[in-house]
Amino acid sequence: MEIGQIKAIFPAAKYQKTPIDDERYLNFPYGNQWLVLPAAELTTREIELLRLVVGDQSNDKTLLANGHRWFRRLFLGEKATTKETIEKPLRIIQVQIINHDPAIAPTKWLEAFKSMFEQPLLDVFMISREHAIAIEQQTSKTFESEDFLGISQTLDTDFSCSSKLYVGQYWHDDDALAAVFTKERELFQFQVQQSTGRRVFSISNSILKYCFERQLSQNPLIVKSKHELLAIPDAQATITNLYQNGGNVSITAKKLYVHRNTLQYRIRKFQEATGFNLKNVDDLLFCYLLTLE
Structure with a gap:
């Protein structure tokens, strides 16, 4: 027409x-x-x-x-002019907002989220009925993952929602930004599809699981190793907690509510059964990847 x-x-x-x-x-x-x-x-x-x-x-x-100019840049390939380019690094925060009360629009959650930042966000907008994007410029005071977790929990209670967030890395505003965002979006979509209670995602807690699942999970070596590892009692909890605590035996023992000597015994028996030494960084990382669902 x-x-x-x-x-x-x-x-x-x-x-x-x-x-x-x-x-x-x-x-x-x-x-x-x-x-x-x-x-x-x-x-x-x-x-x-x-x-x-x-x-x-x-x-x-x-x-x-x-x-929204940032929507067009990230999703439609629009290029920024020299005047529009942001000098300081910025990060892109992706949000999924599932509403449990039809009387409360997800935009209410998003407006409250926007108000949490000391410095105004560069832009905030919905891209679908359940997904939103926020663009934040780097400042001297930035929220960490724990801060975003607290914000998510508080706003979900206030607005009868369930939210998940992907907090992107700080990137320089250049022509590669849209391509980098596309990969961050893939990571968030992957994590949202997983059965996990985690609310806040980032490259550090997503990329290993994503790459492992997409490229290695069906490798016969992986399938066989995973089957034998998970058959060992307490193996998954031991490996997960050791990895999350940087291999520190004392802290992990406290997290598992067991004596340090008990944990040392489990680690030794695990090595005898599998050949993997959980005190070795490479072995611990490999075994941790095997525990990922």
């Missing part, structure tokens, strides 16, 4: 080179420009009709997100 025909049906439509960075507007990529319409003037059926006309498969949240 020609743009003139579309504008005849939707008189408020504008066809322009750039989208409008305002959530009151829907921005459809059409040809090499943007079809922009006021969201309040469109019914659900009219939005669906427009999607069919322009061949757009996005949902309402994505159409609103089209108006």
Whole structure:
């Protein structure tokens, strides 16, 4: 359909080179420009009709997100001008918000999340009914994983939601940023699909599991080793806690509520049964990977 025909049906439509960075507007990529319409003037059926006309498969949240420059950079391949480039490193925080009370919109959770930061975020927007993106510039005061865990727990209670977050690394704002984000997004999607009680993810607690699962999990050597390792009583708990505590036997014993000598005995018997010495960094890492579900 020609743009003139579309504008005849939707008189408020504008066809322009750039989208409008305002959530009151829907921005459809059409040809090499943007079809922009006021969201309040469109019914659900009219939005669906427009999607069919322009061949757009996005949902309402994505159409609103089209108006955000950071959405277009991360998802649509738009390049930043020299003036728009951020000098300090930034990180991308991905959020999944599952709402348990239809009367409370996930955007309420997101607004409260936004208010937690001392320095205003560069941008925050929903990309679907359950997923959002926040862009944070590096400052002297930054939240750690434990801080994000506390925020997630508090907001979930306040807004009857269940949330998971992927806290990205700080990256320089350059042409490689979108490609790096794509990989971070893959990690988060992978972790969300796993049966895990963990709420906050990062590259450090995701990449090994992701690569192991995608590339090695069906290797006969891995399958056989895993089967024999998990058949040993207490092996999984011992390995997991040793790894999480940096191989420190004393701390791990306290975590497991056993005497240090008892843990030393388990480690020795495990080595006799498998040949893996859990006091060796390489052996401990390999065995830890075998315990990952």
